[in-house]
Amino acid sequence: MQDAAEKKKFVKEKFSSISNNYDLINSLVSFRIDRYWRWVTTRELRPFPQGAVLDLCAGTMPLALELTRQAPERRVLAVDFCEDMIRAGLKTLPADERRQRITPVCGDGEDIPAVDNSFWGCTVAFGIRNISRPQRGLEEMYRVLKPGGKLLILEFSRPTNFIVKPLYFFYLNRILPLVAGMVSGDKEAYEYLASSIAKFYEPEDFIAMMRQAGFSRSYRRTLTFGVVSIYVGVK
Ligand SMILES: C[S@@+](CC[C@H](N)C(=O)[O-])C[C@H]1O[C@@H](n2cnc3c(N)ncnc32)[C@H](O)[C@@H]1O
Numbered sequence: 001m002q003d004a005a006e007k008k009k010f011v012k013e014k015f016s017s018i019s020n021n022y023d024l025i026n027s028l029v030s031f032r033i034d035r036y037w038r039w040v041t042t043r044e045l046r047p048f049p050q051g052a053v054l055d056l057c058a059g060t061m062p063l064a065l066e067l068t069r070q071a072p073e074r075r076v077l078a079v080d081f082c083e084d085m086i087r088a089g090l091k092t093l094p095a096d097e098r099r100q101r102i103t104p105v106c107g108d109g110e111d112i113p114a115v116d117n118s119f120w121g122c123t124v125a126f127g128i129r130n131i132s133r134p135q136r137g138l139e140e141m142y143r144v145l146k147p148g149g150k151l152l153i154l155e156f157s158r159p160t161n162f163i164v165k166p167l168y169f170f171y172l173n174r175i176l177p178l179v180a181g182m183v184s185g186d187k188e189a190y191e192y193l194a195s196s197i198a199k200f201y202e203p204e205d206f207i208a209m210m211r212q213a214g215f216s217r218s219y220r221r222t223l224t225f226g227v228v229s230i231y232v233g234v235k
Contacts, residue, residue, distance in 0.1 A: 004132035011130045012082050014189040015059070019084040021184045022060050023092060028183065029176050034062075037228050038125060041154045042066045044232060049074060051120025054144060056080075056109050056137075057127020060089030061102060063154075067123065068098040077114065079107045112140045119145055125154040129196045138213035145235040151215060152232060156197045159226040168227060172197065203229060 018025065026034050041063065045053065049071040055064040058078035067076050080086050086104045093099050107113040109124075109131050122141045131137040141151055159165050172194045181187025201209070203220050210218040215233030222229050 007132040008081075010192075011132070014186065014192060015082040015130075016084040017186045018184045018189050019060070019082065019088040022085065022088060023062065025180045025183050026062075029180050033224060035066075037154055037223055038063045038066045039070075040223060041123060041125065041152050041230055042070050044152050044230065045071075045121045045123075045150060048120035048150070051146075051149075052077065052118065053121040053123065054079065054112070054114065054119045054141075056112065056122060056124045056141065057130065058089070058104070059085045059125075059127075061086070061093060061104065062089075063123055063125045064102045064104075065093065065098060067121075068101045075101045076103070077119070078102055078104045079109065079112065079114075080104075081106065081108045109137045110140060112144050114144045116143050117146045120149045121145075121152065122149065123152045123154070126156065128153050128155055129200050134201075135209055135213065138210055138215075142214045142235055147235055149235045150232065151210070151235070152230060154228060154230050155200065157200070157203060157222065157226055157229040158197065161225055164225040164227075168225075203231075206231060 050073045052075045053067050055067060055076050055078045058064050058080045061078050064076045064078040068074055083106050086106060090104065105113055109127065110133055122145050128134055128137065145151060159168050177187050177190040177194065180190040207218045207220060210231060210233045215235060218233040220229045220231045
């Protein structure tokens with residue numbers, strides 16, 4: 001059993017090792033459905049087309065980019081604790097005006113580098129599972145959101161449909177580490193992906209954690225047969 005500090009070190013190293021191939025592997029192993037998931041998540045912020053948004057665990061910044069694409073006046077603070085992921089993202093960001101509206105910062109989701117009540121939206125795509133102390137992360141997200149601001153957490157979940165479930169777990173545990181391991185050269189990183197999905201909280205327990213952090217109107221939306229969930233909360 002890893003303690004929080006060990007998990008943090010492990011996660012940082014793993015993302016650093018796959019950073020240059022992260023986008024390619026993501027598209028490959030998700031058949032590009034990950035773009036649709038980020039699109040739907042971003043659409044949840046339609047009521048806030050101008051307010052600043054925090055994209056936490058931003059990685060190579062695909063969601064930050066979608067946030068700026070959907071709202072031409074929106075500014076995004078993209079925070080990730082793995083410098084190599086941000087650097088890899090900076091190499092691939094399109095050289096248009098959207099780039100000017102994304103501010104990448106190296107920082108920890110358990111101690112967000114922003115003052116209280118700063119953002120109208122906070123997004124976390126495939127990041128909460130990786131944060132060593134997720135309750136602490138949720139409290140920080142609550143702190144930096146403005147009252148009325150919206151939290152959106154996009155995360156893998158475990159489908160329950162009796163046809164989809166065995167297919168999905170076979171793919172996740174057997175095929176994905178093999179393919180992604182070959183492309184990235186780090187099979188362990190993708191075995192970690194499968195095991196961290198298996199270990200993640202039950203949806204109702206995670207929603208209870210959001211409520212404990214202070215969020216109201218918390219609920220989840222499932223997409224693609226429950227392969228992913230969007231957890232929504234309001235400060
Ligand atoms: C699976 S990637 C997701 C990247 C991106 N959001 C996306 O949609 O593809 C997870 C990211 O979370 C970051 N991360 C994990 N724990 C973190 C923490 N405590 N603070 C900041 N970033 C963290 C990792 O460095 C990694 O870049």
